[in-house]
Amino acid sequence: MRIIIAGAGEVGYYLARLFDQELHEIIVIDNNPERLKRVEDNLGIVTILGDSTSYKILKEVKVETADMLIAVTEWEAVNIVTAITSKKLGAKYTIARISNMEYLLDKKTLDLHNLGIDELISPESLTARVVKHILKEPLLTESLKLYDDKLIMMGLHIEDQAPVINKTIAETTSLNPENCFIIVAIHRKGETIIPKGQTQIKKGDYLYFIATNAGKDKVLKYCGKVSITIKKLLILGGSRTGARVAGRLCQYYDIKLIEKDINKCKELALNLPKVQIVHGDGTNVKLLEDEEFGTYDAFVAVTENSETNIFTCLMAKETGVKKTIAMVENIGLFNHSLSIGIDTLINKKLAAANFIFKNIHNGGIYSFLYGLDAEILEFEVGEKSRVTQKIIKDIDFSALTIITSVVRNGNAYIALGNFQLQSKDKVVVFTLSKDIRKVEAFFN
């Protein structure tokens, strides 16, 4: 595919990186040479300096032959104009990033599809979706639905109460009698381990599972987790993201939102029914105590300041809040999220990029798992693939890859060693990042 990305900011950069892994032909346009340099230096992708709304630039990148145009600059108007112009010039599929929720809410009146934009994405709205998703499964540090919800990838933190501490995986098979889940990775002290039967589970480990729907509860039991439900939610920061999260979740939870700008508070109070708006500085411990923040089930820190978010989340964790979510600006921090001690980190650009990637793209890499050097891959087994000739344990994979599960005729199975793959099976493979190419070769 030929993909043109307008805007080399965080979203554009991250998308370029995702698509590049799949050997697409990518061109990045931006009017900031420094950003383009970063793309070229780190990713080796072709870049064009210029304004993406310019007809000349669009001609120069041969937009008419593009399969996809993704406009993700910081400026909504630029994105919309770029997408519309490109569509008229012949781009097959266009995506524009917006920040104004109006376009998403009132689709009937102003139908941007007719104007030539195939997909509108709003990072704030997508972040709210992520938060909603996380709060639904508060025990999981990571969760990812695969194959139309038939399978789920779950990440859990092993704490004192887990019955599996200091046991090898082989020793714990009694806890998984129906083979409805499989451990696919262990994150321990900054290192990613692809587990074998004799790998020992330690306290403080982060375990990653793939489970069928029936296996979800078994996984929680395996890790000694008692299920909790979130009722009261405290949001810190009334930025667009905070407002969007509150607006989206107010029908499910009792929400209190703290914002330090009084005018923003007023605007939020007027526009968000059912949400209690509190005026105050989130970094002020006294205020947080006044607002009884320890009594909340979940704490979501989405101020503009990443440090504030991390700091208040740690404090909330300390006072007994069950689930803490911090928004961070710097994607680099994600690699350390597990060691920071916050349950979950979110980033709105990442949310946007992941959304585009997942929904536009059919098959292939699902997602990077931050903090892990591993990736989840999805393949359909090809007609003449080598893997159909043997049962799984005899396939000569690299030792660092696991075929985790298979969807066959609409049913999901956890794949064990003596499972025989057939063509047209859809498999989920867990592998260390460096082995992706090798694994791909097996299935095609």
Place this chain on the structure above:
Amino acid sequence: MDLLSNKRINTFQMLLKQIGGLQILLGFMLWVPLIVSLLYREFYSALGFSISSLIILGTGYYLHKNIQSVVEPLNRHALAIAALGWLSIALMGAIPFVIIAYITPADVAQQFVPAGADYPSSLMYFKNPLHACFESMSAYTTTGLTMSVHEPSIGKGLLFYRSLAQLFGGAGFIVLSLAFLTQSSSKAAALLYGSESSGERLQPTIKETARSIWKIYLGLTLFSTIYLIVGTSVILPDYPLVDTIFDSINHAMTAQSTGGFSTLDDSIAGYHSRQMEILYLLPMILGALSIPFYFRVIYEKQWSQFWKNTQTRGVILACIFGSFILTLLLWESGIVSDPIREGVFQYVSALTTTGWQTSNIGSWDSSSIVFIVMGAMIIGGAAGATVGGIKIIRIQLILKGLFWHVNSYFLSPNSIQVTNFNQKRLLPEQINKELASAATFTFVYLLMVFISALITAQFMGEGYTMADALFESASAQGTVGLSSGITDPGMSPVLEITYIIQMWAGRLEIIPLLVLFRTILKGSKPVIN
């Protein structure tokens, strides 16, 4: 001449020029009853209207054309214009009563008295200019207290004039002038519009808004007219058709304006029919709902407004529960013969500040009177309608404010507590501001009612109680027009003037009068402490 007094003269010149414009409208309005008089062959009345029209048009034209005013009306002037304008309308509007009373010979006047009745024509009372002013003020402020003891005996022309005055007074002369005269700049227009009405802008421009208001208002009147003609014909088929049409037109006009003048001697009770009283409930309630509400329903097709609109819901609920309570009280006291019939009609008539009377309220027990005063007349219908009273929305706001205040004790001090009110979300400072102005108004309003009740108690005739005094005072202040019997051509002039002032203040919601007095006493210079 020094600059200050020069400025003050400029202000007054501007006021007079604006008033001149209103007088011209009034002068033209008189042509309608003139035609009615001619149709009924009441030539003395027709002559009276012609002379009055000429006098009023002449004065208006003189004021409007000859006064050179360079001053555009400002905020502080708008309210004074409204107050003075309404006073001038009421005073000039009294001219036809006086002239007709003087030029109609006694024997001709006596012909107005219906056959079989043996009382002197009530027209003669208007030879006293004070009575004429009272009647005129009562008409233009849509009150309905009357000096015509026996209504039919003043002639069809004057009856129609009274009803028409209520119709015009209800929608407001300033709104009318804004709709049809293009004299003011849009800024001045906005100020004037706000001074007389609820100030809600329905259309982008004031002129369009004023026109919409008149369209809706006249449309509703037309609807009520047809409804009453059809209803009366069905219920009372023996009633002469010409009279049915005349009565229905008049009553539709006085119901829509919630004025409550009637063409019958005993108001709606004059039909001696329970069904007729039920028939008349609807036009009264229609008149008590706000014009912006009709705008949303008719122009924007928002049918949900019937329940969502706080005021409409309030008026409907108040009518149901208030009628029920009044019925119970009357039934308990055992004074009236048919508590349900009189209780329901009188409550609706009082709440909507229409003032059609079907019961001898003077004979009621004190608890019923106090209830109808506190629970209906002082409250009034919806703001943005033609009703008087404190207006139901202010009562709702104050109640809401009370709950808001109590609830705030349960929130942390840093919380921003928003209140949902009247389909709007209000921030604390907004609701505080609204509450302050509603509470101030309510307080001043009640103060005026009580002061007037005390004056009434001093000057009323024998046989009335303090409850009656309170009732009469609340009726005048709320532009209701129900009477316990104190209002009568024989009443003390002091009381009569008191009521005139009350009706004037009640129509304009008091503040414009205070602004006018301030302008007269101290000019329009701001006070800086």
